[in-house]
């Protein structure tokens with residue numbers, strides 16, 4: 391518990407900086423932030439952009455899991471009312487392209503087609519092919535004269551995306567490796583709209599918002615933890631993988647329901663935060679361990695389910711780099727509805743299984759949080775989201791401000807211990823059940839330690855601290 395004093399001191403020191411920053415800001419005619427309202431469409435969060443010389447209003451999904459801004463074009467043959475139905479697309483596969491979700495490049499005098507091919511792939515098998523170009527875009531009243539984006543003239547996605555990840559994830563990288571262009575987020579910095587390539591996501595379905603370049607402290611409940619973005623691939627067990635995704639590492643997972651705590655596992659595991667997914671993606675070992683811990687039933691139609699009432703009070707305790715959060719179990723389930731759209735009282739596990747070696751948590755998870763992403767610092771700020779209509783905006787000038795640092799040193803990356811699952815039969819972390827990372831290091835020997843004594847009701851940090859001492 392060495393860090394409690396440090397935490398407190400950090401907190402005080404940062405609070406002072408924050409006040410100084412607030413006073414400085416008042417002299418500045420530029421806000422250095424852009425605050426935009428989002429629209430929740432079934433757990434997809436849409437942002438309105440105005441594109442081109444004729445100010446076409448286009449709504450796209452805010453996507454932390456990709457890096458291109460793109461719009462479906464009005465002549466996408468998947469559209470029911472497409473003007474250019476050249477490809478044979480069965481009526482089952484057609485989508486309803488409302489004019490607010492597509493862009494007509496020929497109506498904008500300022501659109502420049504770039505000549506570079508665009509080939510995007512998104513969760514749930516969505517494809518998006520087309521071409522890159524540039525045009526003016528206005529967002530929440532801020533005008534950007536020249537922005538790179540793609541127009542997809544062949545996509546089975548209703549919505550385009552506003553990709554807010556690292557440039558290395560641009561789809562052009564997949565086609566012509568030497569074409570890396572300025573992303574929308576970087577363009578906001580280059581045009582002097584914000585100071586850092588950073589943004590804060592508030593996905594409260596009642597009033598979702600994105601704040602570019604700043605943090606709204608009123609939307610935060612409790613400490614804002616500052617976490618390192620981690621690679622999803624380790625090379626030789628060291629922390630040298632390139633940062634590609636918006637990912638943080640998880641080092642503990644348990645399930646709590648009433649007085650029962652089921653430790654699911656601990657170690658090191660990358661978790662990608664993807665605001666554009668309305669489900670989650672877990673490797674098989676996690677799906678198995680969770681379904682066992684929660685006593686999920688398996689349906690012949692290939693999904694896990696449970697009586698909704700059994701998870702209503704349940705929480706997952708998840709620690710990211712030592713920062714511990716309770717996440718309602720309902721954030722990982724969806725109620726099955728009947729033909730009249732009425733709930734059946736049965737909930738399915740909203741998780742897809744993958745061979746990837748990282749977890750992906752979608753918008754249903756992020757709705758619980760205020761998430762700050764700073765791509766210059768390679769940091770994530772994570773706090774519980776607060777219900778609040780008022781604002782207290784702090785521009786991100788350097789660090790994610792006013793943050794509390796969890797106890798990284800021993801737990802976040804050192805040696806990158808392998809994530810091990812808790813074996814309920816023998817009350818031990820099981821090595822056989824453990825997930826094996828691309829390369830293992832000598833420090834990852836976590837087997838057969840008896841953790842029965844701590845597998846009780848959690849008392850926050852100390853519980854995690856005991857687990858850490860067992861894990862490292």
Ligand SMILES: *[C@@H]1O[C@H](CO)[C@@H](O)[C@H](O)[C@H]1NC(C)=O
Pocket residue numbers: 440444445446447
């Ligand atoms: C776009 O939306 C704005 C604000 O809602 C509105 O004023 C404008 O007329 C719209 N433009 C078009 C072309 O529909």
Ligand SMILES: *[C@@H]1O[C@H](CO)[C@@H](O)[C@H](O)[C@H]1NC(C)=O
Pocket residue numbers: 469470471472475477478479480481
């Ligand atoms: C597009 O063409 C296919 C094949 O000719 C046809 O079955 C389909 O109905 C057409 N769609 C539209 C929107 O016209």
Ligand SMILES: *[C@@H]1O[C@H](CO)[C@@H](O)[C@H](O)[C@H]1NC(C)=O
Pocket residue numbers: 470471487488489
């Ligand atoms: C598409 O066509 C159908 C029938 O032809 C019509 O009812 C519908 O309003 C059209 N939708 C749009 C977005 O134009």
Ligand SMILES: *[C@@H]1O[C@H](CO)[C@@H](O)[C@H](O)[C@H]1NC(C)=O
Pocket residue numbers: 503504505506538571572
């Ligand atoms: C395409 O965009 C890139 C990046 O903005 C630019 O360097 C290049 O010149 C453009 N190519 C064409 C043909 O406009």
Ligand SMILES: *[C@@H]1O[C@H](CO)[C@@H](O)[C@H](O)[C@H]1NC(C)=O
Pocket residue numbers: 456457509510511512559560561564
């Ligand atoms: C690039 O290609 C890889 C491998 O085919 C794929 O997993 C990834 O989704 C692609 N990236 C984009 C942005 O489409």
Ligand SMILES: *[C@@H]1O[C@H](CO)[C@@H](O)[C@H](O)[C@H]1NC(C)=O
Pocket residue numbers: 483514515516517546
């Ligand atoms: C989109 O099209 C691709 C390629 O044809 C297909 O594999 C995928 O299942 C389609 N996805 C949806 C959601 O229709």
Ligand SMILES: *[C@@H]1O[C@H](CO)[C@@H](O)[C@H](O)[C@H]1NC(C)=O
Pocket residue numbers: 425426427530
């Ligand atoms: C966002 O919504 C709030 C409350 O509905 C409203 O007061 C504000 O003007 C909106 N902001 C923008 C940029 O439209």
Ligand SMILES: *[C@@H]1O[C@H](CO)[C@@H](O)[C@H](O)[C@H]1NC(C)=O
Pocket residue numbers: 467474476477520521543544
């Ligand atoms: C999409 O645009 C590209 C580049 O202009 C063109 O080669 C391709 O034929 C178009 N595809 C469709 C389906 O219109």
